Amino acid sequence: MALLVQKFGGTSVGSVDRIEKVAEKVRKFRDQGDDIVVVVSAMSGETNRLISLANEIMEEPTAREMDVLVSTGEQVTIALLCMALHKRGVAARSYTGPQVRILTDDSHTKARILDIDNHNIQADLSAGRVVVVAGFQGVDESGNITTLGRGGSDTTAVALAAALKADECQIYTDVDGVYTTDPRVVDSARRLDTITFEEMLEMASLGSKVLQIRSVEFAGKYNVPLRVLHSFQEGPGTLITIEDDDNMEQPIVSGIAFNRDEAKLTIAGVPDIPGVASKILKPVSDANIEVDMIVQNVGADNHTDFTFTVHRNDFKKAQAILVRLSEELEAKEVKGDDKIAKVSIVGVGMRSHAGVASKMFEALSVEGINIQMISTSEIKVSVVIDEKYLELAVRSLHSAFELSEKPA
Amino acid sequence: MALLVQKFGGTSVGSVDRIEKVAEKVRKFRDQGDDIVVVVSAMSGETNRLISLANEIMEEPTAREMDVLVSTGEQVTIALLCMALHKRGVAARSYTGPQVRILTDDSHTKARILDIDNHNIQADLSAGRVVVVAGFQGVDESGNITTLGRGGSDTTAVALAAALKADECQIYTDVDGVYTTDPRVVDSARRLDTITFEEMLEMASLGSKVLQIRSVEFAGKYNVPLRVLHSFQEGPGTLITIEDDDNMEQPIVSGIAFNRDEAKLTIAGVPDIPGVASKILKPVSDANIEVDMIVQNVGADNHTDFTFTVHRNDFKKAQAILVRLSEELEAKEVKGDDKIAKVSIVGVGMRSHAGVASKMFEALSVEGINIQMISTSEIKVSVVIDEKYLELAVRSLHSAFELSEKPA
Numbered sequence: 001m002a003l004l005v006q007k008f009g010g011t012s013v014g015s016v017d018r019i020e021k022v023a024e025k026v027r028k029f030r031d032q033g034d035d036i037v038v039v040v041s042a043m044s045g046e047t048n049r050l051i052s053l054a055n056e057i058m059e060e061p062t063a064r065e066m067d068v069l070v071s072t073g074e075q076v077t078i079a080l081l082c083m084a085l086h087k088r089g090v091a092a093r094s095y096t097g098p099q100v101r102i103l104t105d106d107s108h109t110k111a112r113i114l115d116i117d118n119h120n121i122q123a124d125l126s127a128g129r130v131v132v133v134a135g136f137q138g139v140d141e142s143g144n145i146t147t148l149g150r151g152g153s154d155t156t157a158v159a160l161a162a163a164l165k166a167d168e169c170q171i172y173t174d175v176d177g178v179y180t181t182d183p184r185v186v187d188s189a190r191r192l193d194t195i196t197f198e199e200m201l202e203m204a205s206l207g208s209k210v211l212q213i214r215s216v217e218f219a220g221k222y223n224v225p226l227r228v229l230h231s232f233q234e235g236p237g238t239l240i241t242i243e244d245d246d247n248m249e250q251p252i253v254s255g256i257a258f259n260r261d262e263a264k265l266t267i268a269g270v271p272d273i274p275g276v277a278s279k280i281l282k283p284v285s286d287a288n289i290e291v292d293m294i295v296q297n298v299g300a301d302n303h304t305d306f307t308f309t310v311h312r313n314d315f316k317k318a319q320a321i322l323v324r325l326s327e328e329l330e331a332k333e334v335k336g337d338d339k340i341a342k343v344s345i346v347g348v349g350m351r352s353h354a355g356v357a358s359k360m361f362e363a364l365s366v367e368g369i370n371i372q373m374i375s376t377s378e379i380k381v382s383v384v385i386d387e388k389y390l391e392l393a394v395r396s397l398h399s400a401f402e403l404s405e406k407p408a
Numbered sequence: 409m410a411l412l413v414q415k416f417g418g419t420s421v422g423s424v425d426r427i428e429k430v431a432e433k434v435r436k437f438r439d440q441g442d443d444i445v446v447v448v449s450a451m452s453g454e455t456n457r458l459i460s461l462a463n464e465i466m467e468e469p470t471a472r473e474m475d476v477l478v479s480t481g482e483q484v485t486i487a488l489l490c491m492a493l494h495k496r497g498v499a500a501r502s503y504t505g506p507q508v509r510i511l512t513d514d515s516h517t518k519a520r521i522l523d524i525d526n527h528n529i530q531a532d533l534s535a536g537r538v539v540v541v542a543g544f545q546g547v548d549e550s551g552n553i554t555t556l557g558r559g560g561s562d563t564t565a566v567a568l569a570a571a572l573k574a575d576e577c578q579i580y581t582d583v584d585g586v587y588t589t590d591p592r593v594v595d596s597a598r599r600l601d602t603i604t605f606e607e608m609l610e611m612a613s614l615g616s617k618v619l620q621i622r623s624v625e626f627a628g629k630y631n632v633p634l635r636v637l638h639s640f641q642e643g644p645g646t647l648i649t650i651e652d653d654d655n656m657e658q659p660i661v662s663g664i665a666f667n668r669d670e671a672k673l674t675i676a677g678v679p680d681i682p683g684v685a686s687k688i689l690k691p692v693s694d695a696n697i698e699v700d701m702i703v704q705n706v707g708a709d710n711h712t713d714f715t716f717t718v719h720r721n722d723f724k725k726a727q728a729i730l731v732r733l734s735e736e737l738e739a740k741e742v743k744g745d746d747k748i749a750k751v752s753i754v755g756v757g758m759r760s761h762a763g764v765a766s767k768m769f770e771a772l773s774v775e776g777i778n779i780q781m782i783s784t785s786e787i788k789v790s791v792v793i794d795e796k797y798l799e800l801a802v803r804s805l806h807s808a809f810e811l812s813e814k815p816a
Contacts, residue, residue, distance in 0.1 A: 016464040050484065054491055056424040061491045068502050069487035072480035076458065079477035083462055083469045094476050098506075099551055120551075143507055143528075 001033040002167040003125070007135065007157035010044035011174055012231035013077050019043075021232060022172075023084035026130060030090055035125045037164065039135045039157040040081055042073025063108035067137070067147045071097070074134035074153070081132050092130040095120065097137035097145070102156065104138035104146045111138060111146035113155065116163040133160060154215035162222035169219065169226050170237075171211060176230035177238035178203065178210055180403035181256035185394050188404035192254060194239045197226075199254045202346040202380045216240065252349035252356055253401040256394050260341040260387055262292060263315035264372065266307040267322050269332025272299035279329065280306055283321050289314040293342070293375045293382065303332075307373060309384065312338050340372065341390040344382040345397060357381045363400035369393055410575040411443045411533070415543065415565035418452035419582055420639035421485050427451075429640060430580075431492035434538060438498055443533045445572065447543045447565040448489055450481025471516035475545070475555045479505070482542035482561070489540050500538040503528065505545030505553070510564065512546035512554045519546060519554035521563065524571040541568060562623035570630035577627065577634050578645075579619060584638035585646035586611065586618055588811035589664035593802050596812035602647045603662055605634075610754040610788045611665045624648065660757035660764055661809040664802050668749040668795055670700060671723035672780065674715040675730050677740025680707035687737065688714055691729050697722040701750070701783045701790065711740075715781060717792065720746050748780065749798040752790040753805060765789045771808035777801050 006026065013019050022038075029036055050070050054061040061069075078094035085092035100120060104111035124131045135153025138146050148155050154171060161169035176191060178200065183189040195203070197220035201213060210228055219226040219240065229237030270276050277296065284291060294308045310318045315338045322334045350356045357374075360381055364371060369392065373384035385393055398404065414434065421427050430446075437444055458478050462469040469477075486502035493500035508528060512519035532539045543561025546554050556563050562579060569577035585599040586608065603611070605628035609621060618636055627634040627648065637645030678684050685704065692699060702716045718726045723746045730742045758764045765782075768789055772779060777800065781792035793801055806812065 016461060020465065053424060053484070053488060057428065057488060057491045058495050062494050065487040065490040065494070065502055068490075068504070069484060072483045075480045075483075076461070076477060079473040080461060080465060082473040082476075083465045086470050086473070087466050094473055096476070096553075099553075145504075145507075 001035070003035045003037075003164060004029060005037045005039060005157050005161040005164065005166045005169045006172060007039040007153055007170065008041070008172045008231060009153060009174075010041040010047070012172055013040050013081065014044035016080065018231075019077070019080050020084050023081060023088055023090070025231075026085060027088045027090050030130060037121060037125070037131045037133060037160055037166070038081065039133050039153055039160060040074060040077045041135050041153040042070070043077055046073040046076065064144060067108050067145050071134070071137040071145050071147055074136055078132045078134045085130055085132070090130055091128055092132055093124050094132045094134075096134045097156070098139035098143075100133055100160075102138035102159070104140055104148070106140040106142070106144065106146065108144070108146055110149040111140070113138060113148070113159045116159055118160075118163045121160075121164065152212070152214075154212040155218055158215045158219045158222070158224055158226065161224045162218070166224070169224050171215075171226065171228050172231040173210060173228060174231065175210060175228070176233055176235045177228055178240075178255070180254070181394055181398050182258070185258075185391050186256075186398045189398065190404055190406065192238050193236065194241050195254055196348050197240055197242065198379055199346050199348055200240050202344070202377070203255055203257050211240075251347060251407045252353045253345045253347040253403065254349070255346050255403070256343065256397050256401075257346055258341060258343045258390060258394055260390060261312055262309040262340060262342055262384075263312045263318075263336065263338035264307060264309050264340050264384060265315070265318055265322055266305055266335040267326055267329070267331050267333075268305040268335060269303045270306055270329045272302050272304040276304075276329065277306065280322070280325060281308075283325065284308075284310075284318055287317060287321060289318050289321075293373060293384065295373050295375060309340070309342070309373070337372075339387045340384050341387045341393075342382055342384050343390065343393045343397065344380050345401065346380045348379050350379055350381075359400060360397060363396050364393055367392055367396050369396075409441045409443070411445075411572060412437065413445045413447060413565050413569040413572065413574045413577045414580060415447040415561055415578065416449070416580045416639060417561060417582075418449040418455070420580055421448050421489065422452035424488065426639075427485070427488050428492050431489060431496055431498070433639075434493060435496045435498050438538060445529060445533070445539045445541060445568055445574070446489065447541050447561055447568060448482060448485040449543050449561040450478070451485055454481040454484065472552060475516050475553050479542070479545040479553050479555055482544055486540045486542045493538055493540070498538055499536055500540055501532050502540045502542075504542045505564070506547035506551075508541055508568075510546035510567070512548055512556070514548040514550070514552065514554065516552070517555055518557040519548070521546060521556070521567045524567055526568075526571045529568075529572065560620070560622075562620040563626060566623045566626045566630070566632055566634065569632045570626070574632070577632050579623075579634065579636050580639040581618060581636060582639065583618060583636070584641055584643045585636055586648075586663070588662070589802055589806050590666070593666075593799050594664075594806045597806065598812055598814065600646050600662060601644065602649050604756050605648055605650065606787055607662045607754050607756055608648050610752070610785070611663055619648075659755060659815045660761045661753045661755040661811065662757070663754050663811070664751065664805050664809075665754055666749060666751045666798060666802055668798060669720055670717040670748060670750055670792075671720045671726075671744065671746035672715060672717050672748050672792060673723070673726055673730055674713055674743040675734055675737070675739050675741075676713040676743060677711045678714055678737045680710050680712040684712075684737065685714065688730070688733060689716075691733065692716075692718075692726055695725060695729060697726050697729075701781060701792065703781050703783065717748070717750070717781070745780075747795045748792050749795045749801075750790055750792050751798065751801045751805065752788050753809065754788045756787050758787055758789075767808060768805060771804050772801055775800055775804050777804075
């Protein structure tokens with residue numbers, strides 16, 4: 001008998017019919033004797049409907065009232081799911097975020113959880129009830145309703161699992177686990193039985209949108225076993241684990257992540273003196289443009305080239321800033337390219353294995369793919385290439401690191 | 409400078425456009441220097457939409473979860489109205505029932521208000537903010553969300569006005585006041601400037617659906633001046649007042665109420681002995697059938713006839729019960745008629761004036777209208793007549809009591 005926190009997202013509860021299916025699933029676990037806390041999102045489309053209503057009134061509605069408005073979405077779902085459980089003879093009780101008392105700071109629309117009072121939930125579990133909690137929302141010290149921002153239901157589930165010392169936090173989604181890479185690009189992409197928190201973080205931030213990054217960080221920090229599963233298909237999913245240092249069988253590379261949302265900008269021929277990098281990046285960050293990769297190579301003749309990537313939506317804005325800067329810095333030229341893609345290999349095994357990067361570069365060179373930028377961290381190597389080679393690059397790397405085969 | 413509690417119902421906030429109009433109205437009062445607490449219902453149609461979702465799952469959903477579900481309706485409105493006020497530069501803050509702390513008993517879907525904590529609202533008013541409160545909802549001692557039942561937003565408004573000692577509680581509706589009778593039946597029906605709480609209660613329970621009865625009782629009990637006004641038309645509305653004993657100008661009859669929702673049942677020739685009335689009514693009330701008028705005349709030969717009215721929807725059910733009873737009581741026969749109407753004259757002036765009933769009966773007899781049942785209270789006389797004479801009866805009474813003319 002285990003204590004499970006199960007989270008179902010907006011698509012999984014997107015209609016009364018699906019809510020009934022979720023209730024059926026929960027009932028089965030309950031029948032096995034597990035204690036269950038369910039966390040649910042708003043029915044898909046509902047949050048957008050509410051935001052549209054607000055935007056009919058104001059383009060940027062007051063954050064406090066926005067939270068009052070959108071938090072109704074999950075409140076509807078918890079009530080309907082409890083009814084569907086009652087229909088099946090399963091004792092259940094719903095809680096909004098404020099009712100649990102999920103205490104957050106007062107940063108409306110992007111609040112952070114400070115504390116969870118698990119007193120009510122524990123009492124219900126002891127009484128044999130399934131507890132259904134509204135994800136994504138909490139309450140601040142003054143009693144104002146807050147929300148954790150989009151995708152915050154994952155964070156609610158993980159935080160509840162930590163507070164309740166649950167045996168597992170199960171995130172039900174529309175995929176049956178985490179894959180070595182996107183199966184739409186590589187046919188032989190394989191579901192991973194396990195992946196470490198660090199790898200998952202790298203995979204998530206690189207565009208594998210299975211889990212919200214914050215919830216993975218949170219799970220890692222509080223040591224909550226996290227599992228990704230399919231809402232309506234049977235299967236073991238992927239367990240996200242603490243790295244096991246003793247595990248010699250750790251594969252070198254666990255997966256290939258990629259994205260094509262970025263654009264590349266270069267300001268060439270700037271003076272190679274201290275303070276230039278910050279002179280370039282400050283106006284970019286002041287304009288609220290997030291920078292991802294940054295590369296500066298060793299210069300020549302006291303001059304150097306400075307390259308970075310931004311989201312494609314910010315390409316034109318960033319380019320205009322650099323053109324302005326280039327006069328001030330007497331730079332040679334500003335170059336830009338928004339037809340690029342980033343491909344990364346991720347794996348904690350890299351730490352103890354040399355030669356991973358060179359194997360990656362060789363695989364790409366065999367296919368005649370030119371590498372435009374390189375950036376590395378302890379457990380990942382990312383390259384920027386011409387967008388048109390993206391699928392080819394991912395397939396060749398997937399094959400080079402033998403990701404289709406299950407490690408022994 | 410007055411403290412006003414203003415309540416806007418579902419139709420008045422039925423679209424973003426109407427919410428903006430309400431905000432405009434509130435802004436004008438605010439500009440005059442009044443302190444304003446606004447109570448709103450769910451946008452029209454929203455409560456029914458939520459109930460339909462629940463009914464897709466269960467015919468009789470759990471009451472606790474029903475309250476969690478439907479209370480989201482008003483929560484959406486308070487957020488949108490605050491945004492519309494902010495857009496106009498009016499400082500405003502929203503409160504759900506639980507956030508105010510409108511404490512109720514735990515009778516889900518039909519809870520009663522026990523106490524209101526006005527601490528938060530007072531602080532906001534002192535800070536110059538408009539306070540927007542979700543009607544219809546509260547919270548019980550254990551923190552469960554409760555609702556006051558349909559139309560409960562009126563009750564919320566009156567209870568808040570009492571707790572805050574407001575100068576006036578204004579109920580905005582789709583009519584511009586309380587009329588001497590339904591203007592669709594009598595062209596010359598006149599809006600009353602004032603009406604007493606008692607008269608309003610009789611008018612409301614007899615089918616003038618302007619205000620919820622509970623809210624009128626509440627206002628009378630706590631001496632809250634209540635005014636009914638039109639949401640989107642200018643005008644003084646009707647003020648509902650405490651009866652002024654010194655007012656010699658009190659009209660004898662204030663209005664004519666009527667309804668055609670009832671049916672009449674007679675069990676004839678039952679033994680005229682103690683206990684028969686309760687023997688007849690107990691099984692009816694056990695079947696959850698509400699009885700309105702009850703008439704039993706002096707009997708003859710130790711036998712009597714017993715007549716009462718029920719809602720037309722319950723006619724067949726009540727008839728079946730009486731047929732069953734008639735054997736047991738050895739009654740002569742059971743008669744029924746669902747083509748009846750009830751017409752009543754209402755007025756606190758009746759107390760001190762004799763001859764009001766006879767004037768009523770005379771007016772009906774002049775038109776050849778036969779009276780089937782009569783029932784009286786201190787401030788009203790009701791008669792049951794053939795449904796087809798309803799309009800004629802109302803018009804002739806309206807004219808006989810000179811209701812089109814404003815009293816001197």
